[in-house]
Amino acid sequence: MQKDVIFAGFGGQGILLMGSILAHAAMDLGFEVAWVPSYGAEMRGGTANCTVVIGDRPIGSPIIKNPQHLVAMTRPSLEKFGPLVKPGGVILINSSLIPVSSGRDDVDEIKVPANDIAMKVGSVKAANIVALSAFVARSRFLDYDMVIACMKNQFGSKDKLIQMNLEAMEAGKKAAQ
Amino acid sequence: MPKTFRKPEALSDAQTHYCPGCTHGVIHRLIAETVDELGIRGRTVGIAPVGCAVLAYNYFTFDFQEAAHGRAPAMATGMKRVRPDLIVFTYQGDGDLASIGMGEIIHAANRGEKFTTIFVNNAVYGMTGGQMAPTTMPNQKTTTSPFGRNVEEVGMPVKMAELLAALQTPAYITRQTVIRPKYITRAKKAIKQAFTYQMERKCFSFVEVVSTCPTNWGMTPVEAVGWTEDTLLPYYQIGDVKVPE
Amino acid sequence: MAKVLMKGNEAIGEAAIRAGCKNYFAYPITPQSEVAEYLARRMKDVGGVFLQGESEVAVSYMLFGAAACGERVFTTSSSPGISLMSEGISYMAGAQLPVVLVNIVRGGPGLGGILPSQGDYFQATKGGGHGDYRLLVMAPASVQEAVEMVMAAFPLAEKYRNPVMIIGDGLIGQMMEPVEFPDDLVSEPTNKDDWATNGMDSRNAGTPNIVKSLHLDSKILNDLNLTLKAKYDRMKKEEIRYEAYNTDGDYRVLIVSYGTMSRVCRTAVDNLKESGFEVGMIRPKTLFPFPLEAIRKAAQKDSCKAVISIELSMGQMVEDVERAVQGKKPVEWYGMCGGDIPTPEEVMDVVRKLG
Numbered sequence: 001m002q003k004d005v006i007f008a009g010f011g012g013q014g015i016l017l018m019g020s021i022l023a024h025a026a027m028d029l030g031f032e033v034a035w036v037p038s039y040g041a042e043m044r045g046g047t048a049n050c051t052v053v054i055g056d057r058p059i060g061s062p063i064i065k066n067p068q069h070l071v072a073m074t075r076p077s078l079e080k081f082g083p084l085v086k087p088g089g090v091i092l093i094n095s096s097l098i099p100v101s102s103g104r105d106d107v108d109e110i111k112v113p114a115n116d117i118a119m120k121v122g123s124v125k126a127a128n129i130v131a132l133s134a135f136v137a138r139s140r141f142l143d144y145d146m147v148i149a150c151m152k153n154q155f156g157s158k159d160k161l162i163q164m165n166l167e168a169m170e171a172g173k174k175a176a177q
Numbered sequence: 178m179p180k181t182f183r184k185p186e187a188l189s190d191a192q193t194h195y196c197p198g199c200t201h202g203v204i205h206r207l208i209a210e211t212v213d214e215l216g217i218r219g220r221t222v223g224i225a226p227v228g229c230a231v232l233a234y235n236y237f238t239f240d241f242q243e244a245a246h247g248r249a250p251a252m253a254t255g256m257k258r259v260r261p262d263l264i265v266f267t268y269q270g271d272g273d274l275a276s277i278g279m280g281e282i283i284h285a286a287n288r289g290e291k292f293t294t295i296f297v298n299n300a301v302y303g304m305t306g307g308q309m310a311p312t313t314m315p316n317q318k319t320t321t322s323p324f325g326r327n328v329e330e331v332g333m334p335v336k337m338a339e340l341l342a343a344l345q346t347p348a349y350i351t352r353q354t355v356i357r358p359k360y361i362t363r364a365k366k367a368i369k370q371a372f373t374y375q376m377e378r379k380c381f382s383f384v385e386v387v388s389t390c391p392t393n394w395g396m397t398p399v400e401a402v403g404w405t406e407d408t409l410l411p412y413y414q415i416g417d418v419k420v421p422e
Numbered sequence: 423m424a425k426v427l428m429k430g431n432e433a434i435g436e437a438a439i440r441a442g443c444k445n446y447f448a449y450p451i452t453p454q455s456e457v458a459e460y461l462a463r464r465m466k467d468v469g470g471v472f473l474q475g476e477s478e479v480a481v482s483y484m485l486f487g488a489a490a491c492g493e494r495v496f497t498t499s500s501s502p503g504i505s506l507m508s509e510g511i512s513y514m515a516g517a518q519l520p521v522v523l524v525n526i527v528r529g530g531p532g533l534g535g536i537l538p539s540q541g542d543y544f545q546a547t548k549g550g551g552h553g554d555y556r557l558l559v560m561a562p563a564s565v566q567e568a569v570e571m572v573m574a575a576f577p578l579a580e581k582y583r584n585p586v587m588i589i590g591d592g593l594i595g596q597m598m599e600p601v602e603f604p605d606d607l608v609s610e611p612t613n614k615d616d617w618a619t620n621g622m623d624s625r626n627a628g629t630p631n632i633v634k635s636l637h638l639d640s641k642i643l644n645d646l647n648l649t650l651k652a653k654y655d656r657m658k659k660e661e662i663r664y665e666a667y668n669t670d671g672d673y674r675v676l677i678v679s680y681g682t683m684s685r686v687c688r689t690a691v692d693n694l695k696e697s698g699f700e701v702g703m704i705r706p707k708t709l710f711p712f713p714l715e716a717i718r719k720a721a722q723k724d725s726c727k728a729v730i731s732i733e734l735s736m737g738q739m740v741e742d743v744e745r746a747v748q749g750k751k752p753v754e755w756y757g758m759c760g761g762d763i764p765t766p767e768e769v770m771d772v773v774r775k776l777g
């Protein structure tokens with residue numbers, strides 16, 4: 001078994017963190033895992049993306065040309081990675097910032113107004129958590145409850161944030177149904 | 178209606194890769210205007226540094242070379258020695274010029290090489306993600322001085338213009354900035370003066386431009402302008418530091 | 423110890439500290455600047471030395487000076503920076519100094535690119551700077567292995583009084599993978615009193631130690647080079663490390679691949695196996711000394727029709743593979759050197775055609 005997903009958007013949206021939360025959860029659940037960010041000059045101009053690959057045996061190349069799933073937080077990232085997603089995968093579109101669709105009928109496309117939902121639970125900064133939660137709930141990339149448990153662990157020290165993030169998670173899950 | 182504001186011929190149509198609020202673009206424009214006004218586009222050769230301006234050759238419409246990190250003044254020396262008729266300038270950041278390339282710039286200046294250096298001082302390494310530069314201010318936080326620049330351990334920021342002006346060889350050395358329109362006019366004059374000295378084969382000419390890097394300073398463009406005025410300019414004072422006789 | 427999820431570059435910095443190295447000098451360069459950024463903080467916690475040099479040339483001599491005092495010291499850089507350090511590395515090899523260098527290789531020549539590459543194979547394994555010398559070179563294929571190799575590098579550098587280089591690439595440096603740190607290294611550099619300029623008082627000696635590489639007398643210089651050669655020969659006996667994958671049974675093709683590229687090849691070998699096409703792989707973990715004998719033997723297997731060196735370069739390691747196979751089987755090359763990494767499918771296509 002090997003699964004992978006690309007999180008993409010621009011700097012400041014917490015893109016790398018989304019991937020990192022998922023990667024941590026996968027590690028805690030005993031999977032092999034690799035998290036690979038875009039780096040260097042690619043980041044000038046503000047784009048950010050990362051790939052998370054999990055598996056039950058050592059991961060070969062974690063550089064994925066055709067991802068199984070995509071979480072697109074901005075329009076340019078949808079336009080860049082949308083066409084590359086393998087048929088049957090999930091494409092999550094942050095519809096707060098992306099007014100269009102992927103134009104694909106061979107994938108499971110889901111639109112989540114992540115920024116709007118995040119604003120309702122307290123801060124637009126939680127948009128990444130909303131999207132992550134919606135993605136996990138929809139794709140069953142990992143067991144949803146286990147991811148929540150891992151996230152609690154990671155945010156452990158800042159309990160004010162955890163409350164908001166849990167609400168963001170809950171709202172994201174709902175949006176994915 | 179006649180056009181009053183147009184793109185200099187020496188500037189290409191390419192969209193630059195610089196971040197919002199970065200002053201690299203303004204400085205490019207001033208150089209391009211100078212080249213146009215002096216009518217030297219056909220015999221100008223620029224040298225791009227290793228730094229955020231590494232792609233500068235995409236933004237101008239004249240010949241360009243790309244240097245190794247810090248070595249542009251040596252390349253410029255090679256060019257001017259074999260083709261004194263070419264108008265040559267290096268365009269270098271503070272990591273490039275004041276750290277790894279300190280040796281090359283000092284010796285080129287001391288030999289009085291007849292080229293022009295545009296030195297973009299933004300108090301940080303931009304391209305590689307905000308590490309400390311020799312020009313980083315005391316207590317300024319960067320990724321390799323996470324607790325602030327500790328001058329006990331790494332000394333005071335280097336004032337390149339003054340350091341080069343201390344050499345006995347005649348030169349034109351000036352420090353400018355481009356963070357507000359009133360400064361831009363002065364900076365433009367200085368750059369044109371520098372190129373003019375080169376055309377007269379008079380001396381080495383050096384224009385330090387105090388610049389911004391909002392991205393790696395962790396500021397908005399507006400905050401970056403304020404920080405430049407409040408923190409950088411009192412230390413890096415603008416004006417001519419040395420003029421040839 | 424529990425597993426932690428860590429970026430390769432940070433794990434490399436942490437591994438050095440856990441190996442008892444408290445001295446780090448470096449100059450920023452993508453894709454390894456995070457090592458410096460990590461150690462700028464971490465060295466403070468452990469009371470170590472962190473200094474950003476003014477250039478890689480300067481850094482290489484900071485390493486020289488520190489190592490010559492008998493202290494553990496290391497640096498990290500990437501290809502253009504290693505080129506600049508090559509002068510200092512030659513001096514360190516000549517002066518027989520134990521120093522650890524990590525090269526997170528990027529594409530070249532010149533400024534090249536910043537994506538994964540293995541284009542510095544020759545530079546690392548055949549000397550790099552001037553003169554007759556070799557580095558002990560290790561190449562990790564995962565963050566875990568990078569940690570283990572960094573920790574192993576210090577005692578090896580001290581055992582041989584020779585620089586040790588670890589070569590990874592942007593993937594190893596930038597990627598996060600779970601790592602489990604081995605126990606901290608408690609050994610100290612041994613026998614340094616015999617050669618280090620640690621001050622006569624601190625070693626209770628009446629005779630000075632001189633650390634140098636100039637030997638104008640032809641016999642003395644020849645002897646030094648023979649001493650170095652003896653060290654390199656000993657490395658070839660004692661330090662060769664490699665992994666043999668799927669080589670127990672019969673296979674039609676033998677892949678030789680290392681580092682990041684070998685991860686893809688491993689997937690390709692697995693996939694080919696599922697389709698009934700057996701392929702073996704030798705993955706060198708040390709590039710110098712090189713597992714010549716292991717490759718020679720693996721290539722000799724009757725079922726093996728061809729050997730292929732798959733690398734992120736124009737074909738550098740393939741020359742060593744040819745040396746190993748000695749013309750007994752055809753040796754091919756496949757790879758990319760712009761920053762893209764071949765996919766398992768591309769590797770499978772190439773390999774199938776050989777067998």
Ligand SMILES: Cc1ncc(C[n+]2csc(CCOP(=O)(O)OP(=O)(O)O)c2C)c(N)n1
Nearest residue numbers: 227228229246270271272273302303304451
């Ligand atoms: C020999 C070598 N060492 C290091 C680097 C990595 N590097 C690229 S740009 C840069 C510094 C850029 O900073 P600066 O000169 O201040 O220019 P800025 O990006 O701020 O405009 C460094 C260290 C390199 N390319 N070559």
Ligand code: SF4
Nearest residue numbers: 195196199229303390
């Ligand atoms: S990183 Fe800094 S210097 Fe580089 S383009 Fe952005 S703002 Fe300008």
